[in-house]
Amino acid sequence: MGARARAWLEERVPLADVVDALRHKRVPHHRYSVWYYFGGMTLFLFGIQVGTGALLLLYYRPSATEAYESVQFIVTRVPFGWLVRSIHAWSSNLMVGCAVAHLFSVLFLHAYRRPRELTWVTGLILLLLTLAFGFTGYLLPWNQISFFATRVGTDIAASVPGVGHGLVRFLRGGNDVTGATLTRLFGFHVAILPAIATALVGLHLLLVQRHGMSVPPSVERDAAGSPGTVRSIPFLPHFILRDLFAWTATLAALAALSTFYPQELGIKADPFAPAPAGIRPEWYFLWAFEALKHVPATIAGINGEFVAVAVMGTGAAAALALPFLVPQTPTGHRVLVWLGVAALAFMGGMTALALTGGAP
Amino acid sequence: MTSMEKGPGRRSLLNWLLGLWGGGVLGSVAYPVARYLAPPDIPEAATLSVGAGSARALAPNSGRVVPFGSRPAIVVRTPAGELRAFSATCTHLDCTVQYRPDLQRIWCACHNGQYDLNGRNVAGPPPRPLDSYDVNLNGDEIVIVRRS
Amino acid sequence: MTGTVRRTGPAPFDMLRASRAGRGTTRTRRVSVLAAAVFVLFAVHARAQTPADTAAAAFKDDVHAAAGLTCVACHTSGVAGAYAAPARTSVAPLCARCHSDAAFMRRFDPQVRIDQFLQYQTSTHGRRMAAGETRVATCTDCHSAHGVRRVTDPRSPVAPLNVTMTCARCHGDPVRMKAFGREATPPADWAASVHAAALLKRGDTSAPTCAACHGSHGATPPGVTAVANVCAQCHLREAELFRASPKKAIFDALGEAECLVCHRNHRIEPPSDARVGLQAGAVCADCHDDSGESAMTIKQVRLDLDRLSAAVSDADALLARAEQAGRPVDEGRLALQAAREHQVQSRALVHAFAVAPFSKTAEEGLGAARRAREAGDAAMREWRVRRTGLGVATLLVLGFLATLWFTIRRLPDPPPG
Incomplete structure (x- = not known):
């Protein structure tokens, strides 16, 4: 019976070789392999976001007159609506955290090396997309804090030379943050970005499957010239069960965070009210927000904000091209690690500064 | 093992x-x-419109205070038989206004503020008119709609 | 590019700065607008060559010019080419020639009043002017001579927002007032009052200015017996309660001016519960000591006021917490609204100076506040339900994780790959 059903299915959905490949797939197992799990964790959280996001869509209304009320309705009247919304918000935060951890583990373990350059590039674009998800989703509840944070955030785009004004208009759907911005960012958040992200996640995963997991150079060196001696475990079931363990623990953490620290809704956005005290973006933008505050008005006769945006843009471009820029030598690796540590320290320091002294 | x-x-x-x-x-x-x-018990947020009871039960020259979200609203049937609805929160302090058939006015008991049947503040301390709402009839049910 | 930034919205740093500076900036802006206005006035003044030019320029915008009147309507000697100013004592009678003529005035406005001169003659200003004291105010001092505008015109010196400044030109000037043995404090006192706050901060143009209590053309300090009638123009409910109370007869016998005993006159401060009671700073303590039945009443009223106030703010805080936690508390908010209403009413009922009607309303208010609290409590109970649910789910997850851990441990050792 079982065999006949399987044969019937195989005839129509021929996947036997894929399953077979997965069964024989092996994952390197060494002292750094715990870092491999952050990729899977990010993927899991992406799934959570898709699921809870779809649920929220059932009750959310993307218009300036109704957005706040509909979110209020979700968290007050819909059974478990508070949970769904809080998990969506918490999961987005954890997802950014996991994606950043994944990025830096790949950086420090030098997993971007040939032939995985494009895996790195797609991964970095996915991180930027995650941030874009965060930025566009932040405005959707249409509350006071997110309204003003979005106004400030979109304003930064104005310092891009030449196209700045057009860019701001593009982001806002007009000259100012209005109901048009809400509808527009909603469209980005639930249709355009997910479409791009899904395609890129597919490509990223495909590349990871084709190349297999990268083994860090130091582990390879320890295996002392005799290739194939790096320990490995089967993907099925050894690795996938460990992944499942991490995912379930994350799910429990999400539920606990959402129950004890539910997302607050605040008060409805009033475009004509004065900016409230303590407007701040999501924590993962804090470092950039704080850094912009410390930029002088003009640097060598050029608008300071422009310089800062240019520096950040160059940084992002360099990060994208990183696999092609770093020389594959021990010195090159060491310099890159120090650069990575410096970047982490800068972001951490700026975030700490924003959290302690930045708040009015 | x-x-x-x-x-x-x-x-x-x-x-x-x-x-x-x-x-x-x-x-x-x-x-x-x-x-x-x-589907939840209440299918959507009642912030833009709310049912305000039977229209037939509201006699001419009388009024009824109903909850509208967390604030009260007042539906008035004028002596001429027309239905009108206003916010029932007095614009002076936070008291709830009521309809006074003898004065044919909306009246606030706290400081004797008075509004006419268009919601305009006509006597006493209220500084502003009452916010007015649209009134629709769904069969016999009065539906008050906030103007957005 | 900077221009673009400013046009599309405040730059990040401006926003931060603005959020820190708060309301200070609007005030500064208002002051600078005033300064600019004064500057412009001076500039206009400087450009005008002679007093006659100034007068002619101002008259272009005068309500009389719009009605078709010319200089010679008032400057009767002007036909001979001499536009001399009328004597101060003859200004009011000059205006009254038209403004007291019902038939004439009706041509311009069918509902216009024509009693201003009659009122003026009864006012302190008018009586002194009739006695030959020319330093007191006459028509042109308040309405201006050549730029007369309707009271409804916000540029008029007697428009609601301007009239106190117009009165204060003389009544806030110690030098001028000293000549008449008067204090120059009332305008400043009024500016610190709850009425000034209502007018200037809340923009409530029904709030009383000088003229509301003193009259305009018949301006006179209200007599002791008339004060309550003046206040009752707006504070009708308090006045009714006061007149029905035992205080009325006592104050009349003492010759005290009703409302003013507790609220004083120009510097009328916002009422607060702290004014009731026998402790220092409370107005009751001015006359009452801690003995007798009245002391019991006062203490009881204060106690109830405090209880109600505490109950309302407690319930409010609880409901706010529930709302922050995302619980619907509309019923609680409605009950709290009822409690606030009873609080407002009970504060008015203090003017009955008796326990009975006051306590009834205060108790109703406390009951409503209790209902609001209960609604908030019920909403907060939901919290416990959530935590229990989370506990159950976490237990299941932990069981799963433990079993999974064992399964992973017990997996056959991987064959070397």
């Missing part, structure tokens, strides 16, 4: 347990989702 523990019986028990607990985890995910998907 003796060979006994690795026996097939031990393994299948573990798998069975794993399935049981896993089912519990799936259940604690599925239950909130199912409850969430079921």
Whole structure:
């Protein structure tokens, strides 16, 4: 019976070789392999976001007159609506955290090396997309804090030379943050970005499957010239069960965070009210927000904000091209690690500064 | 780790347990989702419109105070028979106004503020007119709609 | 590019700065607008060559010019080419020639009043002017001579927002007032009052200015017996309660001016519960000591006021917490609204100076506040339900994780790959 059903299915959905490949797939197992799990964790959280996001869509209304009320309705009247919304918000935060951890583990373990350059590039674009998800989703509840944070955030785009004004208009759907911005960012958040992200996640995963997991150079060196001696475990079931363990623990953490620290809704956005005290973006933008505050008005006769945006843009471009820029030598690796540590320290320091002294 | 523990019986028990607990985890995910998907008792947020009772029961030259979200609203039927609705919160302090048939006015008991049947402040301390709402009839049911 | 930034919205740093500076900036802006206005006035003044030019320029925008009148309507000697100013004592009678003529005035406005001169003659200003004291105010001092505008015109010196400044030109000037043995404090006192706050901060143009209590053309300090009638123009409910109370007869016998005993006159401060009671700073303590039945009443009223106030703010805080936690508390908010209403009413009922009607309303208010609290409590109970649910789910997850851990441990050792 079982065999006949399987044969019937195989005839129509021929996947036997894929399953077979997965069964024989092996994952390197060494002292750094715990870092491999952050990729899977990010993927899991992406799934959570898709699921809870779809649920929220059932009750959310993307218009300036109704957005706040509909979110209020979700968290007050819909059974478990508070949970769904809080998990969506918490999961987005954890997802950014996991994606950043994944990025830096790949950086420090030098997993971007040939032939995985494009895996790195797609991964970095996915991180930027995650941030874009965060930025566009932040405005959707249409509350006071997110309204003003979005106004400030979109304003930064104005310092891009030449196209700045057009860019701001593009982001806002007009000259100012209005109901048009809400509808527009909603469209980005639930249709355009997910479409791009899904395609890129597919490509990223495909590349990871084709190349297999990268083994860090130091582990390879320890295996002392005799290739194939790096320990490995089967993907099925050894690795996938460990992944499942991490995912379930994350799910429990999400539920606990959402129950004890539910997302607050605040008060409805009033475009004509004065900016409230303590407007701040999501924590993962804090470092950039704080850094912009410390930029002088003009640097060598050029608008300071422009310089800062240019520096950040160059940084992002360099990060994208990183696999092609770093020389594959021990010195090159060491310099890159120090650069990575410096970047982490800068972001951490700026975030700490924003959290302690930045708040009015 | 003796060979006994690795026996097939031990393994299948573990798998069975794993399935049981896993089912519990799936259940604690599925239950909130199912409850969430079921339509809530109140199908949508009552912030833009609210039912205000029977129109026939509201005689000419009388009024009725109804809750509108967390604030009161007042529906008035004028002596001429027209239905009108206003915010029932006095613009002076936070008192709730009522209809006074003898004055044919909306009246606030706290400081004797008076509004005419267009909601305009005509006597006493109120500084502003009452906010007015649109009135619709759904059969016999009065529906008050906030102008957005 | 900077221009673009400013046009599309405040730059990040401006926003931060603005959020820190708060309301200070609007005030500064208002002051600078005033300064600019004064500057412009001076500039206009400087450009005008002679007093006659100034007068002619101002008259272009005068309500009389719009009605078709010319200089010679008032400057009767002007036909001979001499536009001399009329004597101060003859200004009011000059205006009254038209403004007291019902038939004439009706041509311009069918509902216009014509009693201003009659009122003026009864006012302190008018009586002194009739006695030959020319330093007191006459028509042109308040309405201006050549730029007369309707009271409804916000540029008029007697428009609601301007009239106190117009009165204060003389009544806030110690030098001028000293000549008449008067204090120059009332305008400043009024500016610190609850009425000034209502007018200037809340923009409530029904709030009383000088003229509301003193009259305009018949301006006179209200007599002791008339004060309550003046206040009752707006504070009708308090006045009714006061007149029905035992205080009325006592104050009349003492010759005290009703409302003013507790609220004083120009510097009328916002009422607060702290004014009731026998402790220092409370107005009751001015006359009452801690003995007798009245002391019991006062203490009881204060106690109830405090209880109600505490109950309302407690319930409010609880409901706010529930709302922050995302619980619907509309019923609680409605009950709290009822409690606030009873609080407002009970504060008015203090003017009955008796326990009975006051306590009844205060108790109703406390009951409503209790209902609001209960609604908030019920909403907060939901919290416990959530935590229990989370506990159950976490237990299941932990069981699963433990079993999974065992399963992973018990996996056969991977064959070397």
